[in-house]
Amino acid sequence: MHTTALVLFSGGQDSTVCLAQALCKYERVETIGFDYRQRHSVELQARLVVLDELSTQFPKWAPRLGPDHVIDLAVLGQISDTSLTRDMAFAYENTGLPNTFVPGRNLLFLTLAAALAYRRGLQVLVTGVCETDFSGYPDCRDDTMKAMQLALSLGLDKRLLIDTPLMWIDKAATWQLADDIGGQPLVDLIVEHTHTCYLGDREHRHDWGYGCGNCPACELRSGGWVRYRGENA
Secondary structure, three states, rough: OEEEEEEEEOOOOHHHHHHHHHHHHHHHHEEEEEOOOOOOOOOHHHHHHHHHHHHHHOOOOOHEOOOOOEEEEEHHHOOOOOOOOOOOOOOOOOOOOEEOOOOOHHHHHHHHHHHHHHHHHOEOOOOOOOOOOOOOOHOOHHHHHHHHHHHHHEEEEHHHHHEEEOOOOOHHHHHHHHHHHHHHHHHHHHHHHHOOOOOOOOOOOOOEOOOOOOHHHHHHHHHHHHHHHHHOO
């Protein structure tokens, strides 16, 4: 039986929902974030606020929430010529993928998370990747996660589980999952404190939270909010 987990936690909507679910599911939960010199580096500050709010607003989870780890991945920003790491407009490449795709990002995140989990004695890696309502990133797909789980377990000679709670649900269902886990307080926490916008916009407040409203991340989040609210009207 799995009792411990390491959540890949960016401070965004998806990873916050995953963290909340993990705190309901596992006895000990730690978090890991990555500074890869992303344009929306405001998420690194947002994640600390979210962690504090989760402990304060949901005291039953506080004893389960262990240390937070932040890994400096400047090298990823150095080798990534994308709109998440460079000052360039959002666009689609010849491959059909948006230029927000950072090649190897999730593969590297999982590898480093697995190394930390090995050292910390944690059994499960929890990540908010999804291939239902996403931008087409190949490193978010279920097949990729299954392959990584096998490779990491073999490479570490230790069975690791990669848990992907959002893999088969869309953004409306992600909002609903937050509601199911923590009710309106968790939904409000996500709206007010998490950060998803690729431009790092914390000036414009919408019903669904802060963001520019136009980048791919904002469009997914706002569209999911509208459907979620419509289904609960």
